[in-house]
Amino acid sequence: MRARDTGASRRFTRWIPAIAAPIAIGVGVVLVPMQANAAVDLPDLSPAELLELAASSEVDALSGTIEQTSELGLPDLSGLSGAMGGGSGDGDGPAAGDDAASATDLDDLISLATGTHTARVYVDGDDARLQVLDRLAERDVYVSADGVWVYDSPEQAATHVAVDTGSFEALEQKLEATYGTDAEARADELRAELEAELGAPLPTPEELLDQALAKLDETTEVSVGTDARVAGREAYELVLEPRDAETLVGEVAVAIDGETGAALAASITARGSDEPAFSVAFTDVSFEAPDASVFAFTPPEGTAVTEHVVTAPTLAELEQGKAEAESGAKGERMPQPVVHGEGWTTVVELTAGEGAAAGLDPEASAMLDTLTQRVDGGRMLSTSLVTVLLTDDGRVLAGAVTIDHLVDVAGR
Amino acid sequence: MSSEAGQGLEAAAALPPRPAGETAASRPTRPPEAQSPARAAGGTLSLLGSELLTLFRRRRTWAMLGALALIPILIAVATRIAGGSSPGRGPAFLDQVTGNGLFVGVTAMTVAIPLFLPLTIGVVAGDSIAGEASHGTLRYLLIAPAGRIRLLVVKYAAAAAFCAAATLTVVIVGTLIGWALFPVGPVTLLSGATVSVGEGLLRLLAVAAYVTVSLLGMSAIGLFLSTLTTVPVGAMAATAILAVVSQIMDALPQLEALHPWLFTHHWLGFGDLLREPIVWDSFADNALLQGGYIVVFGALAVGRFLTKDVLS
Numbered sequence: 001m002r003a004r005d006t007g008a009s010r011r012f013t014r015w016i017p018a019i020a021a022p023i024a025i026g027v028g029v030v031l032v033p034m035q036a037n038a039a040v041d042l043p044d045l046s047p048a049e050l051l052e053l054a055a056s057s058e059v060d061a062l063s064g065t066i067e068q069t070s071e072l073g074l075p076d077l078s079g080l081s082g083a084m085g086g087g088s089g090d091g092d093g094p095a096a097g098d099d100a101a102s103a104t105d106l107d108d109l110i111s112l113a114t115g116t117h118t119a120r121v122y123v124d125g126d127d128a129r130l131q132v133l134d135r136l137a138e139r140d141v142y143v144s145a146d147g148v149w150v151y152d153s154p155e156q157a158a159t160h161v162a163v164d165t166g167s168f169e170a171l172e173q174k175l176e177a178t179y180g181t182d183a184e185a186r187a188d189e190l191r192a193e194l195e196a197e198l199g200a201p202l203p204t205p206e207e208l209l210d211q212a213l214a215k216l217d218e219t220t221e222v223s224v225g226t227d228a229r230v231a232g233r234e235a236y237e238l239v240l241e242p243r244d245a246e247t248l249v250g251e252v253a254v255a256i257d258g259e260t261g262a263a264l265a266a267s268i269t270a271r272g273s274d275e276p277a278f279s280v281a282f283t284d285v286s287f288e289a290p291d292a293s294v295f296a297f298t299p300p301e302g303t304a305v306t307e308h309v310v311t312a313p314t315l316a317e318l319e320q321g322k323a324e325a326e327s328g329a330k331g332e333r334m335p336q337p338v339v340h341g342e343g344w345t346t347v348v349e350l351t352a353g354e355g356a357a358a359g360l361d362p363e364a365s366a367m368l369d370t371l372t373q374r375v376d377g378g379r380m381l382s383t384s385l386v387t388v389l390l391t392d393d394g395r396v397l398a399g400a401v402t403i404d405h406l407v408d409v410a411g412r
Numbered sequence: 413m414s415s416e417a418g419q420g421l422e423a424a425a426a427l428p429p430r431p432a433g434e435t436a437a438s439r440p441t442r443p444p445e446a447q448s449p450a451r452a453a454g455g456t457l458s459l460l461g462s463e464l465l466t467l468f469r470r471r472r473t474w475a476m477l478g479a480l481a482l483i484p485i486l487i488a489v490a491t492r493i494a495g496g497s498s499p500g501r502g503p504a505f506l507d508q509v510t511g512n513g514l515f516v517g518v519t520a521m522t523v524a525i526p527l528f529l530p531l532t533i534g535v536v537a538g539d540s541i542a543g544e545a546s547h548g549t550l551r552y553l554l555i556a557p558a559g560r561i562r563l564l565v566v567k568y569a570a571a572a573a574f575c576a577a578a579t580l581t582v583v584i585v586g587t588l589i590g591w592a593l594f595p596v597g598p599v600t601l602l603s604g605a606t607v608s609v610g611e612g613l614l615r616l617l618a619v620a621a622y623v624t625v626s627l628l629g630m631s632a633i634g635l636f637l638s639t640l641t642t643v644p645v646g647a648m649a650a651t652a653i654l655a656v657v658s659q660i661m662d663a664l665p666q667l668e669a670l671h672p673w674l675f676t677h678h679w680l681g682f683g684d685l686l687r688e689p690i691v692w693d694s695f696a697d698n699a700l701l702q703g704g705y706i707v708v709f710g711a712l713a714v715g716r717f718l719t720k721d722v723l724s
Contacts, residue, residue: 011719018715021707065693120691131603133691136504136522136683138602151604156499156507158604294689300600302511 040227040234042258047222050236050256057261061124063294064231064285068117070278072383118283127295142297149297157306158299164311171312219243219343230255230264231282246405247271247344248385260287270384277384340399340409347399347409376407456562463570467536473574476532477581483528484520484586488513492593504683513590514599514612517583518686521619524582525626525679530655533627536574537634538647540567541717545642551722560717568635568710575627579620587616605688615685622682626698629675629705630655636713639720675705 045053120131132139134154142149147162225237235255242249250271255264265281299305338349368390372379378391380403389397389406397410467473488509491497496510503522508515541564544550553563590596599612607615634651641647658676661667671677678701681694 014718015715017711021711025704025708131687133684133687135680136602138604138683138687140603153602153604154499154504291689297604298606300604300606302508302600303604 040229042227042234042236045224045236047224047238050224050238051222053236053261054238054254054256054263055261057257057263059123059260059262059287061289062262062285062287063122063290064120064282066119066121066280067283068119068278068280069276070115071275072277072385122290122294124289124292124295127292129295140297142295144295149299151297151299151303155304156302157304159306159308160299161308161310164309167312171315171318174315225253227258228255230257231285233264233285234258235264242344244344246401248387248400248402249344255281262287268385273384340412345399345401345405347397347401347406349409350396350398351394375403377410380406456566459562460566460569463566464573467570467574468577473536476535477577480524480528480532480578480581481585483524484516484582485589487519487523488516488586488589488593491516508600509590510594511597512599513592513594513596514587514609514616516590516594517586517616518619520582520586521579521623521682522680525623526659527656529578529582529623529627530630531652532578533571533575533630534634534651534655535648537571537631538638538649538651539644540571540635541638541713542641542644542647543638545722546644554722561714564635564639564710564713564717567638568631571631571635572624572628575631576620576624579623579627583616583620587613601688602683602686603688607688618685618690619682622685622695622698623679625695625702626679626682629702629709632706632709632713633675636709636716639713639716673701675701677701 118133120129120133122129122131126143126145128141128143130141137154138151139153140149140151142151147160150159150161152158219242221241221243223239223241225239228235228237235257238254238256240252240254242251248270250269250273252266252268253276254266256262257264264285265279267276267279267281269275270277340347340349368379372381372390375389378389380390381388382403385400386398387401387403387406389403389410391397391410395410397406399406399409401409487506491506491509497507499507501507503519505515505519505522509519541550544553554560596609598606598608599615600606601615630651633654634647637650638644638647655676658674659679662671662674662677678694678698681698684691684694
């Protein structure tokens, strides 16, 4: 009897490693992140001081890994191409610099706006590179003084968007001759506008911070949240809460590096939700200048290269455009968006043309039906952050607002 | 190592119910209490050597390696005869094969990872202990001054060696057949950067290393399952099925929270080695994850094997 007891206890001791190993791993999994977060205590700052720190940030070289997560509550859009791009294209896709937008690019945008994506970012002065790490594939955006290269490895396609600086200089001179001193500022403005369009807005936390700061006014409550560790660095948390009840945005949180003032993470949480609907954060970051070879790109052999040169509009075109804008006549090629309201409740209205939804092929139309809901005066697509209304008279309204507000604006 | 081996011996001796024949046979061969560490290590090595010899002398092992070698050969020959595919169709990298034969190995690897490699690894790992038990050779292995833990370690090392052999087979045969049938030149990486043939080959070896590491966790699971039964086919099938189940779970968005914990989660992450600059994150994550599986299932296998009544 006794012998059997010792046998049983020996038997048990043999299993100890098998019990201990998962426990040790479990404890490690729980403790390591906790320890990383626990120790953060930066000197207290007021919201204004923190904003100043963020604004004074002078980071012009960095490399790091960015993780972007979207839980917009969108329906599954994988089978959707071309039909509804406007609604979900809010994600700053790397293909944004490629204005020869095809259905594939749209798919890319949709795929970027849903799910989780990892990308590496390298910035050094004027050079920048975004490397979207897909499974067994990669999309790259190289930005340099020579222009922008967009490379897509599964398609084996490269697009080169170059700015014809010569034509811009010529335009500048002409403008100067025509308008005098006032012209330079105007040309600069124009160029900035075009560059902003070309520069493929990288979905960096910095970018989101800038957009959020632009909305800072009395409609927003600014506070400093709890310090945390982001990408291994101690960071402040800046919390922006809209006071406006019409918007869907609950809060925007930005993690600001305590040392450099650079934005390390940003997230947008919908009203009434605990989890961020959209977040982009560095998982690791270094503020040392990356190796120059990272920015070099020559299209490899066998790649389909699309050249796209952006030239400055001629003076006559500019005049025409200005005249059109003044007379309120909209260009037929490109409907100009109308912006209603300001701040958090901004609603953008586009004219899609009479019966735009009706003109779709049956398949797309069926898809539109499943995606959208019937509301008074049109169909709406609602996500946790963005609401899109397609009115029956062919207008598209979109904004981070409640559907009631959108219907209200449409009815005005 | 030596202390483990010592424990194993003790364990082998301490198990209460045991056929008289085995006990009688094992007692006289039990070595003196203090076996020198050097001798223990030497013993483990010679045991590993004989285990590897047995493994790689088996016709079954060569049949499995041959089947794996057929994958790149099939891809290369089919592409050669029927022409290349357009970008975005077929398995990843297939469209690049006609331009550069070095891609045959990578293409074959993407094809082999979901099913063929797990199947062969499942056979080897699942057979490790259960096979000996079903042949009635397990107790003789334990009679030799080996110790149960040492036997497990040796069996696992042999399974790991087979993982390396299997991935190297795919990559090397792929490279050779690609070299024979297609032009070979500087390699275009996923980032659009181009590297020399030499560096391309190095990257292929790194891919083989990555996939080998990827399969180690699964080998540990197979080893554990193999200690549960004396029917090797059961352990083999269970291991291979687990690999497929894990991949299915990895594809279900509803189980997203589980994904980082699945041993198949990083299996296709070897693409990170084909970027410029190389992204090592997934290699590190994968190694850590596989290490966790090795520790957990290794400990389970030890627990099970030490308490198991070896009757055959």
